[in-house]
Amino acid sequence: MSEFDLIYRYFATKFPQRSDVEQGIGDDAAICNIPPNMQLVTSIDTLVAGVHFPLITEPEDIGYKALAVNLSDMAAMGATPVWMTLALTCPEVDTIWLQKFSEGLAELAQIHQVSLIGGDTTRGPLTITIQIAGLISFNTAIKRNGAKPGDNIYVTGTLGDAGLGLAAINQQVTLSKSANQYAISRLNRPTPRLQESHDLLGIAHSAIDISDGLLADLGHILEASNVGASLQIDNLPLSTVLCESVPYETALNLALSAGDDYELCFTTSQTLDSYTCIGKIEADLGLRCLTKEGDILTPKMVGYQHFF
Ligand code: ADP
Ligand code: MG
Numbered sequence: 001m002s003e004f005d006l007i008y009r010y011f012a013t014k015f016p017q018r019s020d021v022e023q024g025i026g027d028d029a030a031i032c033n034i035p036p037n038m039q040l041v042t043s044i045d046t047l048v049a050g051v052h053f054p055l056i057t058e059p060e061d062i063g064y065k066a067l068a069v070n071l072s073d074m075a076a077m078g079a080t081p082v083w084m085t086l087a088l089t090c091p092e093v094d095t096i097w098l099q100k101f102s103e104g105l106a107e108l109a110q111i112h113q114v115s116l117i118g119g120d121t122t123r124g125p126l127t128i129t130i131q132i133a134g135l136i137s138f139n140t141a142i143k144r145n146g147a148k149p150g151d152n153i154y155v156t157g158t159l160g161d162a163g164l165g166l167a168a169i170n171q172q173v174t175l176s177k178s179a180n181q182y183a184i185s186r187l188n189r190p191t192p193r194l195q196e197s198h199d200l201l202g203i204a205h206s207a208i209d210i211s212d213g214l215l216a217d218l219g220h221i222l223e224a225s226n227v228g229a230s231l232q233i234d235n236l237p238l239s240t241v242l243c244e245s246v247p248y249e250t251a252l253n254l255a256l257s258a259g260d261d262y263e264l265c266f267t268t269s270q271t272l273d274s275y276t277c278i279g280k281i282e283a284d285l286g287l288r289c290l291t292k293e294g295d296i297l298t299p300k301m302v303g304y305q306h307f308f
Pocket of ligand 2: 027028
């Protein structure tokens with residue numbers, strides 16, 4: 001099969017078609033129309049086999065996650081994802097793998113109506129790069145640098161589940177069948193919080209998606225905004241599965257540091273019911289983790305870092 005046939009077979013037809021795509025796959029570059037009064041928001045994320053996902057991960061899940069982590073970056077900005085390009089490096093042309101990978105990718109693309117407008121295909125160690133493009137009304141994006149002293153800090157969903165899934169794969173913990181299914185699905189198929197992010201436009205002062213762990217990612221907000229924070233550790237949203245699978249201290253450490261949850265962490269001066277309030281932004285620099293007894297807790301790890 002030629003590279004051309006391969007692209008058309010797996011990547012040209014099963015993705016949503018959008019009327020704002022003037023030229024999609026098939027020319028030297030893609031052409032898209034940006035509506036007036038909108039800004040283009042772009043981001044790129046690479047998944048390397050064995051680094052960003054375990055080697056045993058199913059191809060459908062790799063496709064799904066590769067897009068999910070990129071959509072999560074759009075959610076963190078308050079942008080609506082519309083187009084993507086895919087750079088795919090594979091060790092060989094494995095048609096079964098490609099079929100399944102493209103199905104997982106297309107499944108999530110259909111849900112959010114994201115069009116695949118081009119890409120690049122090369123031979124080498126399995127690596128998936130997606131560049132996502134989104135739109136946002138002029139000057140309404142939610143950035144990391146807008147947190148203000150007095151803001152409440154919120155997170156969506158629950159934290160630590162993806163870390164539990166990874167610990168199960170690495171045989172650091174043994175889970176019941178249903179707990180394992182839940183944790184692995186949280187690891188492999190994170191839910192990009194696009195609806196929540198849309199609802200937070202005009203409300204959130206700052207936001208980030210939690211890819212490297214709450215402590216590390218909230219740390220980015222604090223640094224960019226030149227503020228500090230107190231976290232109420234006992235208010236962290238933990239799933240029943242997490243609480244029932246590991247001791248409380250382990251659950252807290254996973255929630256604080258494991259990453260890969262792709263929940264949103266955001267700050268706002270408002271009080272909101274739909275999300276969990278985990279602390280407050282303060283003028284004093286630094287991050288203070290407080291227990292409900294008021295003790296200061298020093299967490300064990302500070303997020304996953306690839307090179308440092
Ligand atoms: P060129 O040689 O001009 O770089 P290619 O032969 O690499 O072009 O690609 C031909 C067309 O197929 C282009 O429109 C490109 O964007 C698209 N394409 C290549 N690989 C992929 C892929 N993995 N997914 C989606 N589109 C792809
Ligand atoms: Mg060309």
